[in-house]
Amino acid sequence: MNLTLKVWRQKNASDKGKIVEYKVNDISPDCSFLEMIDILNNNLVELGDEPIAFDHDCREGICGMCSMFINGRPHGPSDEITTCQLHMRSFKDGDTIFIEPWRAEGFPVIKDLTVDRTAFDRIIEAGGYVSVNTGSAQDANNLPIPKIDADKAFDSATCIGCGACVAACKNASAMLFVSAKVSQLALLPQGQVERKQRVENMVAQMDEEGFGSCTNTGACEAECPKGISIENIARMNREYFSAKISSDNV
Amino acid sequence: MKLDSKIPKGPIDKKWSQYKSEVNLVNPANKRHIDVIVIGTGLAGASAAATMGELGYNVKAFCFQDSPRRAHSIAAQGGINAAKNYQNDGDSVYRLFYDTIKGGDYRSREGNVHRLAEVSRNIIDQCVAQGVPFAREYGGYLDNRSFGGVQVKRTFYAKGQTGQQLLLGAYSALARQIKQKTVTMYNRHEMLDVVIVDGKARGIIARNLITGEIERHSAHAVVLASGGYGNVFFLSTNAMGSNVTAAWKVHKKGAMFANPCYTQIHPTCLPRTGDYQSKLTLMSESLRNDGRVWVPKKKEDAVRLQKGEITAKEIKDEDRDFYLERRYPAFGNLVPRDVASRAAKERCDAGFGVNKTGEAVFLDFGYAIKRMGKDAVEAKYGNLFQMYEKIADENPYELPMKIYPAVHYTMGGLWVDYNLMTNVPGLYATGECNFSDHGANRLGASALMQGLADGYFVLPYTIGNYLADDIRTGAISTDSKEFDEAEANVKKTIDQLVNNKGTKSVDHFHKKLGNVMWEKCGMARNKEGLKSAIEEIQQIKKDFWADVLIPGTNEELNLELEKALRVADFIELGELMCRDALQREESCGGHFREEHQTEEGEALRNDDDFAFVGAWEYKGEGTEPELHKEELVYENVEMKQRSYK
Incomplete structure (x- = not known):
């Protein structure tokens, strides 16, 4: 396959940035999208040019590091996959492909396609955990958990923290990400003790990071590589409401 | 130098409890005056940093990724072992201990492995308390499955994402400590050297990957939890960024590197397709619970498969060779990884491979679908099947998967004693980056167990024993000649690379190295090949430093420089791996020397001459490293030829 790439290049956080065009030729359809970028970068390096900076690590769809906005969609044209799982067979010979970074106030660009997602870490630090010190746990089977709850909690817990939900949202809202963690712990008995302050603190931190509000368009769910449902957002709204009406913080 | 493993005296099942009751402690008021550096935030690093933070130490944690949650532990799929015996199927601490020693082909330490089996039970309790959503049965109790090399069901799992769920549990514990300011997190930082003051590890030199700034960080102890070195092969199941740098730098500063040749080649990975390939994807070993491995019996069928003229469906049952079930009736498709990998290679080398490269075998779920129905198979393995289809573009419910072995895990690593301390005082190594628990072959679902055992339940005790002597030391200054020197060396290396202006990219050299390693120090090794590999690698090293090209500068995000x-x-x-493979004139676990095999092609150990840990001491550039031997003593397990027949 021969392709034309239009790639966002931005030297650093303060640079204005622009789209630059590249050609890549003789790409196998079995090649992954990131391997196609590897080929381009290798060519650039051997010409002495700077390769395109992009985040990636596990290349099997689980670490959540890769983050490309491809032809107007986070992680590209296929559903429920990350950029690293996208293969060139999803494109046609002669295609022009636009590649941009995640765009959101909460995710400032560091360089080219690399953005800063530490806002997500700070949201988790605000309450995305059960406060249990190592060593103080009881036997794991002392507390049976209905399979249906455990499975639902698992579905929420599969979030990989990539930020595609924010990138997809016209408001750059982080509700899907935050609600997935709130839901996981709200569904499990271990999460009950801190249930109220968790949702209050995590939402407060989310707002502080500059993420937008949710207007229920569902773009996040449609683009989530792990198929996290917006049911989680509904659950978080319920959690938030019931926490607030009985909160000790008001 | 004598290597002292410091295994406590006494009966095997009392050693750890005895140790814990006699160990030195640091009182809570003193802990806040003690700094500990942790390198890496995978299961071993995140759990250690979080636990030491809870205890009250001042922890500084480092990772090269953009967030600690990305560490490659996240990609572990199948599960985590624990001797809970919830299934009432005869499991016990002793059995987990025994299986691990045997699975490691009698090349690990009894004392360490027994401790691992003991604390395995606490890990499950801790993770459940954190809200890790393990798989459950309808009654609400935890479910288990079976893994290779084992005849009980002791593996806890969360679909095919167990590593993810455990890591997110450890990450959340870490996040809590970051919030409480007991842990300071340094994302996008890479450790480039260790600083040794008066013979003790007292800090590191790290590069801020965004600004390129070279930073000094001091501490009373340094813990490496930096993972394995499988990427030496270029293609492996490791993440792109997984690397040996932290471990190698401390090796060059005096820490011994043990058993580097023990590499685990995982039998169930997606086969390679082309030169552009950047990594190999693992399909969980749990698939071998229900999948049957086979190749055609007749060579003409294999040839037609290779040419793409027929599919697996057109080969009748009686023309299929279920070679694992044939060779190993007792364990069948669930033989340990090293055995399964070599058996696949043997069939493919004999010409029975099933894809265009001739380097693939079938993993067939047709039988499981017939037996338990498609829905049940989907419930168990759905996400793995989906992952397979995305990469291979074939539906595994319809056609068998095609798989081939790939480099997955490295059992070798930094030599540590029972305290998990290297031979450099104050320098610890935990998780995959040490050598300690898996011998010559790791059993499935034991990496997660070891990482979390080290981080949650072992290191927090053992490090206190060392730090108890440091309560009066006070803060370690970074303004010393040792820090000056280490920083100057790091800067010199970076300057040399950035100003080299050669003609070839880094990957060019990495692929060359990987090729030599795979061909000559991979699944099967021999004397001649290893000798020539050492020469070839020395040439690659010369070429690399003469001709590598790094665009850009140090003072920015520079992926090529990294x-x-x-x-x-x-x-x-x-080069060291090849030397180690060359000196070990026997076959054991993941190390298979063609000269040493039984008539049936099984690994042939030599316990008289090689029942030792081979620990290498760095002797300086251009000088051959020196091998030190730690004898392995088996007081509780009888050394036998491993048999899974």
Whole structure:
């Protein structure tokens, strides 16, 4: 396959940035999208040019590091996959492909396609955990958990923290990400003790990071590589409401 | 130098409890005056940093990724072992201990492995308390499955994402400590050297990957939890960024590197397709619970498969060779990884491979679908099947998967004693980056167990024993000649790379190295090949430093520079791996020397001459490293030829 790439290049956080065009030729359809970028970068390096900076690590769809906005969609044209799982067979010979970074106030660009997602870490630090010190746990089977709850909690817990939900949202809202963690712990008995302050603190931190509000368009769910449902957002709204009406913080 | 493993005296099942009751402690008021550095935030690093933070130490944690949650533990699929015996199927601490020693082909330490089996039970309790959503049965109790090399069901799992769920549990514990300011997190930082003051590890030199700034960080102890070195092969199941640099730098500063040749080749990975390939994807070993491995019996069928003229469906049952079930009736498709990998290679080398490269075998779920129905198969393995289809573009419910072995895990690593301390005082190594628990072959679902055992339940005790002597030391200054020197060396190397202006990219050299390693120090090794590999690697090293090209500068996010610093260390490690493989004139676990096999092609150990840990001491550039031997003593398990027949 021969392709034309239009790639966002931005030297650093303060640079204005622009789209630059590249050609890549003789790409196998079995090649992954990131391997196609590897080929381009290798060519650039051997010409002495700077390769395109992009985040990636596990290349099997689980670490959540890769983050490309491809032809107007986070992680590209296929559903429920990350950029690293996208293969060139999803494109046609002669295609022009636009590649941009995640765009959101909460995710400032560091360089080219690399953005800063530490806002997500700070949201988790605000309450995305059960406060249990190592060593103080009881036997794991002392507390049976209905399979249906455990499975639902698992579905929420599969979030990989990539930020595609924010990138997809016209408001750059982080509700899907935050609600997935709130839901996981709200569904499990271990999460009950801190249930109220968790949702209050995590939402407060989310707002502080500059993420937008949710207007229920569902773009996040449609683009989530792990198929996290917006049911989680509904659950978080319920959690938030019931926490607030009985909160000790008001 | 004598290697003292410091295994406590006494009966095997009392050693750890005895140790804990006699160990030195640091009182809570003193802990806040003690700094500990942790390198890496995978299961071993995140759990250690979080636990030491809870205890009250001042922890500084480092990772090269953009968030600690990305560490490659996240990609572990199948599960985590624990001797809970919830299934009432005869499991016990002793059995987990025994299986691990046997699975490791009698090349690990009894004392360490028994401790691992003991604390395995606490890990499950801790993770459940954190809200890790393990798989459950309808009654609400935890479910288990079976893994290779084992005849009980002791593996806890969360679909095919167990590593993810455990890591997110450890990450959340870490996040809580970051919030409480007991842990300071340094994302996008890479450790480039250790600083040794008066013979003790007292800090590190790290590069801020965004600004390129070279930073000094001091501490009373340094813990490496930096993972394995499988990427020395270029293609492996490791993440792109997984590297040996932290471990290699401390090796060059005096820490011994043990058993580097023990590499685990995982039997169930997606086969390679082309030169552009950047990594190999693992399909969980749990698939072998229900999948049957086979190749055609008749060579003409194999040839037609290779040419793409027929599919698996057109080969009748009686023309299929279920070679694992044939060779190993007792364990069948669930033989340990090293055995399964070599058996696949044997069939493919004999010409029975099933894809266009001739390097693939079938993993067939047709039988499981017939037996338990498609829905049940989907419930158990759905996400793995989906992952397979995305990469291979074939539906595994319809056609068998095609799989081939790939480099997955490295059992070798930094030599540590029972305290998990290297031979450099104050320098610890935990998780995959140490050598301690898996011998010559790791059993499935034991990596997660070891990482979390070290981080949650072992290191927090053992490090206190050392730090108890440091309560009056006070803060370690970074303004010393040792820090000056280490920083100057790091800067010199970076300057050399950035100003080299050669003609080839870093990957060019990395692929060359990987090729030599795979061909000559991979699944099967021999004397001649290893000798020539050492020469070839020395040439690659010369070429790398003469001709590597790094665009850009140090003072920015520079991915090529990051890669170059890592590959420079991989090249040196590769040579040491070949030396280790060359000296070990026997076959054991993941190390298979063609000269040493039984008539049936099984690994042939030599316990008289090689029942030792081979620990290598760095002797300086251009000088051959020196081998030190730690004898392995088996007081509780009888050394036998491993049999899974």
